[in-house]
Amino acid sequence: MFDSMTIVGVGLISGSFSLALKDRGLVKNVIGISRTKASIRKALDLGLIDETLPLREAVAKSDLIYVAIPVDATVPMIEEILDLIGDKQIVADAGSTKHALCTALSNHPKRKRFVATHPMWGTEYSGPEAAVREAFNGRSCVICERAKSDKDAVETIEQVYRLLGMNIVYMNADAHDLHAAYVSHISHITSFALANTVLEKEKEEDAIFDLAGGGFESTVRLAKSSPAMWAPVFMQNRENVLDVLNEHISQLRKFKSCLEKENYAYLWELMENANKIKKIIK
Amino acid sequence: MFDSMTIVGVGLISGSFSLALKDRGLVKNVIGISRTKASIRKALDLGLIDETLPLREAVAKSDLIYVAIPVDATVPMIEEILDLIGDKQIVADAGSTKHALCTALSNHPKRKRFVATHPMWGTEYSGPEAAVREAFNGRSCVICERAKSDKDAVETIEQVYRLLGMNIVYMNADAHDLHAAYVSHISHITSFALANTVLEKEKEEDAIFDLAGGGFESTVRLAKSSPAMWAPVFMQNRENVLDVLNEHISQLRKFKSCLEKENYAYLWELMENANKIKKIIK
Numbered sequence: 001m002f003d004s005m006t007i008v009g010v011g012l013i014s015g016s017f018s019l020a021l022k023d024r025g026l027v028k029n030v031i032g033i034s035r036t037k038a039s040i041r042k043a044l045d046l047g048l049i050d051e052t053l054p055l056r057e058a059v060a061k062s063d064l065i066y067v068a069i070p071v072d073a074t075v076p077m078i079e080e081i082l083d084l085i086g087d088k089q090i091v092a093d094a095g096s097t098k099h100a101l102c103t104a105l106s107n108h109p110k111r112k113r114f115v116a117t118h119p120m121w122g123t124e125y126s127g128p129e130a131a132v133r134e135a136f137n138g139r140s141c142v143i144c145e146r147a148k149s150d151k152d153a154v155e156t157i158e159q160v161y162r163l164l165g166m167n168i169v170y171m172n173a174d175a176h177d178l179h180a181a182y183v184s185h186i187s188h189i190t191s192f193a194l195a196n197t198v199l200e201k202e203k204e205e206d207a208i209f210d211l212a213g214g215g216f217e218s219t220v221r222l223a224k225s226s227p228a229m230w231a232p233v234f235m236q237n238r239e240n241v242l243d244v245l246n247e248h249i250s251q252l253r254k255f256k257s258c259l260e261k262e263n264y265a266y267l268w269e270l271m272e273n274a275n276k277i278k279k280i281i282k
Numbered sequence: 283m284f285d286s287m288t289i290v291g292v293g294l295i296s297g298s299f300s301l302a303l304k305d306r307g308l309v310k311n312v313i314g315i316s317r318t319k320a321s322i323r324k325a326l327d328l329g330l331i332d333e334t335l336p337l338r339e340a341v342a343k344s345d346l347i348y349v350a351i352p353v354d355a356t357v358p359m360i361e362e363i364l365d366l367i368g369d370k371q372i373v374a375d376a377g378s379t380k381h382a383l384c385t386a387l388s389n390h391p392k393r394k395r396f397v398a399t400h401p402m403w404g405t406e407y408s409g410p411e412a413a414v415r416e417a418f419n420g421r422s423c424v425i426c427e428r429a430k431s432d433k434d435a436v437e438t439i440e441q442v443y444r445l446l447g448m449n450i451v452y453m454n455a456d457a458h459d460l461h462a463a464y465v466s467h468i469s470h471i472t473s474f475a476l477a478n479t480v481l482e483k484e485k486e487e488d489a490i491f492d493l494a495g496g497g498f499e500s501t502v503r504l505a506k507s508s509p510a511m512w513a514p515v516f517m518q519n520r521e522n523v524l525d526v527l528n529e530h531i532s533q534l535r536k537f538k539s540c541l542e543k544e545n546y547a548y549l550w551e552l553m554e555n556a557n558k559i560k561k562i563i564k
Contacts, residue, residue, distance in 0.1 A: 122497060182480050187501035190472050193533040195556035198464050200529060215404060217563050218500040219469035224560050227553035231546060238541045245538050247482060249531060251475040256527050259520045264513060271509035274477035278506050281499050 001026040001160065006062040008033045008055075008077060010043035012123060013094045014068035015131025018048045020164045023133060031058040042128040059084045064156075068094040072232035075104045082110035090153045092117050096180060097236040098144045098173035106148075115157040116144040118176065119166060120184075124224040137165030144173045181240035186248055188222045188230055189241065195223035283308040283442065288344040290315045290337075290359060292325035294405065295376045296350035297413025300330045302446045305415060313340040324410040341366045346438075350376040354514035357386045364392035372435045374399050378462060379518040380426045380455035388430075397439040398426040400458065401448060402466070406506040419447030426455045463522035468530055470504045470512055471523065477505035 005021065007014035010032040021027040032049030034040050043049045052058075059065055065081050067074055074095050081091050082105070092115045095101060105111050119141045123130060141161045146154055158168055171179070198220070234241050258267035287303065289296035292314040303309040314331030316322050325331045334340075341347055347363050349356055356377050363373050364387070374397040377383060387393050401423045405412060423443045428436055440450055453461070480502070516523050540549035 124497075182483055183498040186476065186479065187497040189534070189537050190476055191497075191501060192553050192556040193530060193537060194468065194472055195559040196533045196536075196552060197468065197526065197530040199555065199558055200533070201464055201526075215406075215469040215473075215504050216465040218503055219473060220559055220563060221500055222497050223556040224563075225553075225557075227550045227557070231550050231553060234537075234541060234549065235544065235546060238544070242538065242541050244479065244483075245534065245541070248475060248479040249534055249538070251478045251482070252471070252527065252531055252534070254478075255471050255475055255516075256524065256531070259516060259524050259527070262517065262520070264517060267516065268509045268513050270478065271474050271507075271513060273481065274474040274505040275507075275509070276481055277477040277502055281502060281506070 001156075002028070002063040004029040004031060004062045005064045005066060006031040006033060006053075006058040007049065008065065008067040008081070009069035010034045010039050010048055010128050011068065012126050012130040013119070013121075014066060015043060015046070015048040015128050016121075016133075016135035017066060017068070017094070017119075017164075019131055019133050020136060021160070022047070024163055026160065026163065027064075029061075031062060033058055039128055046128055046131065048128055048131055055080070056084060059089070063089060065089065065091045066094065067091065070229050070232045071095045071097050071101070071236050075101055078105060078114060079108060082108050082114060085110060085113055087113070089113060090115065090156055092157050094119055096184065096233045098142075098176045098180075100236045102145050102148075102173040111148060112150040113153055115149045115154050116173065117157060117161070118142040118144070118180070119161065122184075124222050126226040126229060134165075136161070139166055140169050141166040142169050142171055142176050144171055144176050146170055177237050178240050181237055181244045185233060185237060185241050186244045188225055189234070189245060190248065191220055191222035191225075195220050283438075284310070284345040286311040286313060286344045287346045287348060288313040288315060288335075288340040289331065290347065290349040290363070291351035292316045292321050292330055292410050293350065294408050294412040295401070295403075296348060297325060297328070297330040297410050298403075298415075298417035299348060299350070299376070299401075299446075301413055301415050302418060303442070304329070306445055308442065308445060309346075311343075313344060315340055321410055328410055328413065330410055330413055337362070338366060341371070345371060347371065347373045348376065349373070352511050352514045353377045353379045353383070353518050357383055360387060360396060361390060364390050364396060367392060367395055369395070371395060372397065372438060374439050376401055378466065378515045380424075380458045380462075382518045384427050384430075384455040393430060394432040395435055397431045397436050398455065399439060399443070400424040400426070400462070401443065404466075406504050408508040408511060416447075418443070421448055422451050423448040424451050424453055424458050426453055426458050428452055459519050460522050463519055463526045467515060467519060467523050468526045470507055471516070471527060472530065473502055473504035473507075476502050 005027045007018055018030045030049045032043045032052050040052045067077055074093055098116055102116055119136050121135050121139045287309045289300055300312045312331045314325045314334050322334045349359055356375055380398055384398055401418050403418050403421045
């Protein structure tokens with residue numbers, strides 16, 4: 001499908017994307033771009049990329065340029081790449097926010113060569129070592145503002161994600177950011193806050209962590225996530241995240257009130273209502 | 283080790299305990315007790331138990347009686363069982379709270395035949411079908427008030443848990459309940475509240491759940507847990523849970539404040555601090 005592809009960022013998402021394309025024979029040569037030399041070396045060692053080049057040369061050689069770096073750095077990076085490409089090349093991102101990016105690019109003369117995507121997969125790890133095979137298989141991928149991309153560009157990207165086993169969902173950028181706040185960003189914030197809650201207590205109590213088998217690991221797992229990746233996400237999506245966070249705090253206060261008032265019936269009702277999540281998360 | 287053992291409750295914990303003992307040849311015959319006939323049938327089908335008997339007959343036949351039912355039902359059940367046993371039999375529980383139970387039993391004439399235990403393992407599922415092989419292997423098990431149990435009783439129970447692959451931790455009941463609030467109970471409450479947060483929103487937004495790959499599943503997993511099991515835990519441990527919940531809400535408010543004030547530096551600091559959980563949860 002591609003003779004050459006550039007991945008900007010050589011980490012969790014771009015590395016997994018590269019592996020998935022390579023495993024399927026969809027790309028011959030992958031060029032990696034990173035500010036960090038150690039990451040490039042690691043990505044070469046792990047076979048995520050075949051070579052590294054300066055951005056301008058990498059873009060010139062590539063059919064697809066796939067950008068997966070922190071969302072605040074994504075905006076100027078994609079503007080710079082769009083300035084460099086011709087009429088056949090495709091640029092796509094994998095960022096967790098879409099409104100800021102799509103707004104910034106809306107008047108770019110090459111906007112139509114860009115496809116805004118968000119494969120809904122991730123782990124708490126980052127860097128080239130975090131890349132995993134078959135990461136995207138069975139997951140959803142959001143494509144935003146489909147109509148603003150050239151038909152050939154968006155169809156190529158859709159085909160790639162489908163060959164990777166993804167289910168494609170279409171949304172406008174605002175709807176994406178709202179939904180992402182609910183199904184991803186708030187989970188990260190609650191995990192970070194839960195870790196801080198427990199770490200705060202650890203100052204007083206040393207033995208506490210012998211016990212961390214009772215559900216704690218899965219709930220706090222995301223607290224290991226990279227601030228470099230997530231702080232810009234929360235900031236770019238701050239209005240939606242604040243809405244959800246306010247709702248979440250008010251839901252927690254309901255539990256608090258039940259316990260304070262020993263209102264067993266309402267406590268039970270809150271939990272039974274939460275059980276409805278079974279119909280969504282199998 | 284045991285000719286016959288009774289499990290009171292035939293669900294996630296007791297079923298997994300039974301399987302682990304059977305797999306190691308540590309028990310010949312397992313008697314199951316449950317108020318629910320369908321659960322008994324299922325437990326027989328799954329090989330978790332060999333027979334069912336009325337409580338009095340089951341206890342009379344058993345070397346060990348292992349109680350794993352909701353913590354509010356545990357107190358009267360263990361009082362009743364202790365009234366029935368002789369000087370060689372052993373009673374143990376697997377409950378998530380210890381203060382209320384140990385206090386209630388403290389003056390029972392057979393207190394010394396009881397061993398208060400809490401194997402730190404669980405899933406969001408309940409019932410006989412939820413039992414899994416090798417569930418406890420590699421996990422910690424808390425034993426409370428070791429000195430209040432007869433030496434032979436507590437040493438037998440310790441040996442069983444060790445043969446199951448568990449690491450034993452000793453605590454008094456108050457310390458256990460405090461630590462359990464931090465490493466288990468608060469995780470369940472945040473999960474329940476997160477599920478309610480998202481379900482609240484679902485009324486407005488239908489498409490939201492195509493996207494649930496971004497960390498949501500693991501954070502919300504525990505919201506599928508049984509109210510029958512967990513409401514009594516929260517109530518029995520309400521003072522500790524309230525302390526932790528207050529701290530958690532105040533940690534969430536720090537994130538809220540960062541977003542409201544666009545305080546990027548402090549947001550980063552909060553997340554970097556949360557990353558320290560890496561040293562605890564591998």
